[in-house]
Amino acid sequence: MLSKTLLSSALAALSLLPSTSVAAPLEQFNKRDLKFNYGGEKVRGVNLGGWFVLEPWITPSIFEATPDNVVD
Secondary structure (H helix, E strand, O other): OOOHHHHHHHHHHHHHHHHHHOOHHHHHHHHHOOOOOOOOOOOOOOOOOHOOOOOOOOOOOHHHHOOOOOOO
């Protein structure tokens, strides 16, 4: 009985699936195509690389409470 209900629910869902897949208009994809003049504009940014690095040799006090056999 459960399998019959499950099968009918699955078939109902599969029959409705094509109606939900509507192609997006091409204009949406053209909006994302932004151009940037890398040769004429100065690019500015921030390097956050060192802020998120956690190594035992950088701050040993954080790792003193853990055993040496811990796999990282």
